[in-house]
Amino acid sequence: MALLPELQAWIDEAAERHGVPGAAVAVGAAGGLAEAATGVVNRNTGVEATPDSLFRIASVTKVWTAALIMQLAGEGLVELDAPVRRYLPEFGVLDPAASEAVTVRQLLSHTGGFDGDVFEDTGRGDDAVGRLVEFMRANARQVSPPGALFSYCNSGYVVLGALIARLRGGTWESALRRHVIEPLGVTHMALHAEEAVLFRAAAGHAGAGRTVLPRWEQPRSNSPAGSIASAAMRELVRFGRMFLADGVGEDGTRILPPGAFAAMREPQVALPDMGARAAYAWGLGLMLFDWDGVPAVGHDGGLPGQRACWRVLPGRDVVVAITTNGGDARALIDEVLEAVLAATAGVELPARPTPPASPVPAEPLAGRYSSPADAYEVRPADGGLEVTHTPLEAGAEPTTTRWVLLNAARPQGASHDVFIGVEKEEGVHPLITFLQDGRYLYNTRAIPRA
Incomplete structure (x- = not known):
């Protein structure tokens, strides 16, 4: 019997219900792979979305960057608790003491404490990431002491990308290709627009009219944090299965050192309580969930007009990847994820909170x-x-x-x-x-x- 025969109906109906132009889903479970896609990748062209279509994976990219760091740590080239400046002397922010103190582990766990959304476009050259690190020295504020507070930090992953490029030679992109994409056997993934154009690539849509956004590629300077990568959802399932196999790819090639996935799942910082559905902590590059005693890890990603969700349930041997290119994307992802996890893992996701029937007094926070x-x-x-x-x-x-x-x-x-x-x-x-x-x-x- 085919895995998840209802998957196509689930995504078709959810896309229609939530006004999503195009979406795709891939599920790895019980040794099998189920895929489905719906709608179009671009409303202007009418090109059909298919399971091998490329959608922007946005910040799910950060897990790929974290994997590169874990490889370096496994080879003894990086100590996670060492200051970043040991490997990247040019790293710095406006606070001199913090610049000396921030560690690699803190960057992985979003606890570096400096401004996280420094999105300066430094061009499309191979020096784009390095130039953004240079820009941060005079422009990134320290908003909390290093290690004191979780605050989602794109800029920290840019720094990790520069560190990877320094230790591997070349660029973050070339390191990702050599050390993860190629050994893992990934075929449907692009790191630049000139690569994505060779595939059926999705465009983002925005507004009530689901209008195609005129800009597709985001600044290369933020590439290690998620600005440029796109992939078919089956490749995110392949990536997740590598973690479930303790770092070994489908053909037996070792990608990560033994125990790396277990280390990445160790809580590094607790998150504010935002409801039972939300992540309760952050690991090394991973969001950590606990749904009624069933642990899960993953990452979300969003760029203008596109959104991605990636979840791995280690105890249930399940990987799920879902993506959209506009509309009420979060609602579609919620709906499809709930159906998939109920069918494959026996997990009932907690409901998202809704506004109370009657407002209650709130503290003044002007x-x-x-x-x-x-x-x-x-x-x-x-x-x-x-x-x-x-x-x-x-x-x-x-x-x-x-x-x-x-x-x-x-x-x-x-x-x-x-x-x-x-x-x-x-x-x-x-x-x-x-x-x-x-x-x-x-x-x-x-x-x-x-």
Whole structure:
């Protein structure tokens, strides 16, 4: 009997229900592979989405970067608890002491403490990543002490990419090809637009009209963090199965040193409690989940008009990869992931939170919070908060949303209240919280009060 015969119907129906132009899913379970795709990769051309179509994997790329670091550690070329400057002397941020102290482990676990969304476009040359590291020295603030606080950090993975290029020679891309993509047997993956054009590549769509976005490739400077890679979902399943085999590829080639996956699954930092569905901690490049006693790891990724989700359940021998190119992407991913994990792993995912029927009083948290990429103005409002978000890019329009306190009482053992957006984003209600008595607004990034 074929694995998951309902998979095509699940993704077809979810895409129609959530206005998604195109989507793809691949599942590895019970030694088999199930794949399905729906819709189109580009509404302007009408080209059909197929299981071998390439979608942007965005920040799922970070796990590939983490794998390269674990290879270096296994070869004795990197000590995870050593300062980054031992291997990359030019690394630095505005804080001299932090520049000396930040370790490789802290970069892997997003606890380096410096601005995480430094998205300067430094060109398309092989020096793009190195030039962004140089740019950070005079532009990246230290927003918390190294190791003190989790704050999702794209910039930290750019630094890891520069470190990899230095120790391997060449670029981050060439190291990824030589040490992971080729030995793993990956065929449907691209690291640049000129490679992706050789495949059936998905374009991003945005807005109520699901309009094709005019820009496809993002700055190469952020490539190790997820700006350029695209892949068919079967390749993410192949990647996940390598982890389940303790670092060995399908043909027996060893990709990671023995025990690397176990080390990557060890919690490095606890995350604020954002509900039972969310990750509870971060490992070395991996989000860590616990769904009713069943451990899972994975990563999410998003770029304009595209979104990806990758999950691995070590105890159930299941890998799932789902991607979309617009619409209510999070809602589709939720729906398909729930169906797949119930059928293959016997796991019932916790429901996402929804706004309470009646707002409850909230602590006043007025203020301005900002990072290099975003600014948030927070004001008390009837029954909650009013938050105005302004992306700090040329021509970006601010949006104002209302948030209400999710629970009348804080989660047990938590030091923070959780607020939920009244309006949905990509089909789900977003969550934010405030850490250290309002010093930081937290939405996976810890964004300091200005």
